[in-house]
Amino acid sequence: MKQDLTGKIAVVTGTGGGIGRATAVRLAQEKMRIVLFGGNNLAKLDETRRLVEQQTECLAVPGNLTDLQAMDAMFAKMIDTWGGLDVLVNNAGMTLNAPFAETTVEQFDAIMAINVRVPYFLTQKAIPYLKKSQAATVINIASVVAHAGYPGQSAYGASKHALLGFTKSLAAEHYNDNIRVHAIAPGGVYTDMVKIARPDLTPEGMIMPEDIAEIIAFFLLNRGNAVVDEIIVHRMNKQPFLV
Numbered sequence: 001m002k003q004d005l006t007g008k009i010a011v012v013t014g015t016g017g018g019i020g021r022a023t024a025v026r027l028a029q030e031k032m033r034i035v036l037f038g039g040n041n042l043a044k045l046d047e048t049r050r051l052v053e054q055q056t057e058c059l060a061v062p063g064n065l066t067d068l069q070a071m072d073a074m075f076a077k078m079i080d081t082w083g084g085l086d087v088l089v090n091n092a093g094m095t096l097n098a099p100f101a102e103t104t105v106e107q108f109d110a111i112m113a114i115n116v117r118v119p120y121f122l123t124q125k126a127i128p129y130l131k132k133s134q135a136a137t138v139i140n141i142a143s144v145v146a147h148a149g150y151p152g153q154s155a156y157g158a159s160k161h162a163l164l165g166f167t168k169s170l171a172a173e174h175y176n177d178n179i180r181v182h183a184i185a186p187g188g189v190y191t192d193m194v195k196i197a198r199p200d201l202t203p204e205g206m207i208m209p210e211d212i213a214e215i216i217a218f219f220l221l222n223r224g225n226a227v228v229d230e231i232i233v234h235r236m237n238k239q240p241f242l243v
């Protein structure tokens, strides 16, 4: 039976555009209440808030996600305003196209911080609230680079492998708390990230951010006895893992 998500509370990270914005808007269509967490481009965040508020209530909390105190402040504001949490979507992330030999410590640390450390500790801080929810779900946006190796993506690939490893342990550790944990591993999605990294790609035939948002909605709407751990998403006309 389809779940009624009306009034359920979701925190989505990295909602200034791309997959994060599409997800916030899709969940807003289900009348969930949405926290837009993180991001320094206030104009982009404001546009997402405008889209979400056409459907539902919205809290926008900008800032650098790597600041652990900002996470505490966001949860405090959320509890103060709405009193709980049901869904966490760890979406924010960055990529890096650089040969292994030239990748710097600063680049490595930055990518591990946003792609691994942020979801790890944001989820840790979310768990006490999720334990009180009947719809508790964590969704981590991994990537096909969590499964395969691509040249020039050693740091990005390492970060997404780490995120997937974290996801698996989290799922096992909190299974008995009735917290569902899912990973989605998309191939190339037509967002700013891909437009910058692969300017040769055109939108034709590409996965769109709305496709990923629809899969997230599917996870939340279908909370039956059949648990889907991970969905790997690739293009219609490409073999899996070829972007």
Ligand SMILES: NC(=O)c1ccc[n+]([C@@H]2O[C@H](COP(=O)([O-])OP(=O)(O)OC[C@H]3O[C@@H](n4cnc5c(N)ncnc54)[C@H](OP(=O)(O)O)[C@@H]3O)[C@@H](O)[C@H]2O)c1
Binding pocket: 013, 014, 015, 016, 017, 018, 019, 020, 038, 039, 040, 041, 044, 063, 064, 065, 066, 091, 092, 093, 094, 095, 114, 141, 142, 143, 144, 185, 186, 187, 188, 189, 190, 191, 192, 193, 194
């Ligand atoms: N696009 C793809 O082909 C693809 C494929 C597989 C997986 N993914 C994953 O999907 C997720 C979303 O990516 P996207 O393609 O939608 O890219 P995007 O449009 O570039 O969005 C990335 C988001 O993360 C936010 N972000 C990055 N670093 C941050 C930080 N330190 N503090 C706060 N916010 C930060 C950005 O905020 P600002 O707007 O403020 O910069 C932006 O909203 C990422 O985890 C990515 O690895 C993407």
